Amino acid sequence: MTFHDIWQTLSWHDTQLNxxxxxxxxxxxxxxxxxxxxxxxxxxxxPAAVAFLPQIADKALRLTRQRFGATVQFYAPLYLSNLCANECSYCGFSMSQKIKRKTLTVEEVEQECQALKALGIDQVLLLTGEHEHKVGMAYFRTLIPxxxxxxxxxxxEVQPLAVSEYAELRQLGVDAV
Ligand code: SF4
Known part of the structure; x- marks a missing residue:
């Protein structure tokens, strides 16, 4: 059973009432x-948990320290595209924003990678907006390797995909989505 299958069995209306x-x-x-x-x-x-928020935060902090230690990870965002078919009110990339749109070519992506590498960056977060036709699996198959x-x-960071496409991203070299 996939996460999506389990998700589909949940009734959020009942959950909210309960x-x-x-x-x-x-x-x-x-x-x-x-x-x-x-x-x-x-x-x-x-709602009953509101009175316990300080204790919940204490426990969350304790568990985080126990599992990860006092570590900080550095990564750089690498924007592959600012095309987006969505409207999120807080985001400057929303579809209705009148901005210049750009999707990087392979050559441009290589230049960005070289510049980040020269700075000592070894971990990147790829950002893609949400445009499944122009910035979808065909684009990722070319770029990610x-x-x-x-x-x-x-x-x-990517639009929702099929389970098989997540598996393919893993094969292409993505560690996390
Ligand atoms: S880029 Fe992401 S956050 Fe911005 S509008 Fe698109 S989906 Fe929303």
């Missing part, structure tokens, strides 16, 4: 556990 049924005791019980169920997560996101040659870690 969230008002959780009690402070259920929130505290969820906070005390080391492994949470879906119901525990709902308790922690319910080229970019991968320069960096040891690649992440990609």
């Amino acid at each position: 969230s008002h049924n959780y009690t402070a005791q259920q929130v505290q019980a969820a906070m005390a556990k080391s492994k949470l169920t879906l119901s525990d997560l709902q308790a922690l996101l319910s 080229v970019i991968r040659r320069y960096f040891s870690s690649l992440q990609l």
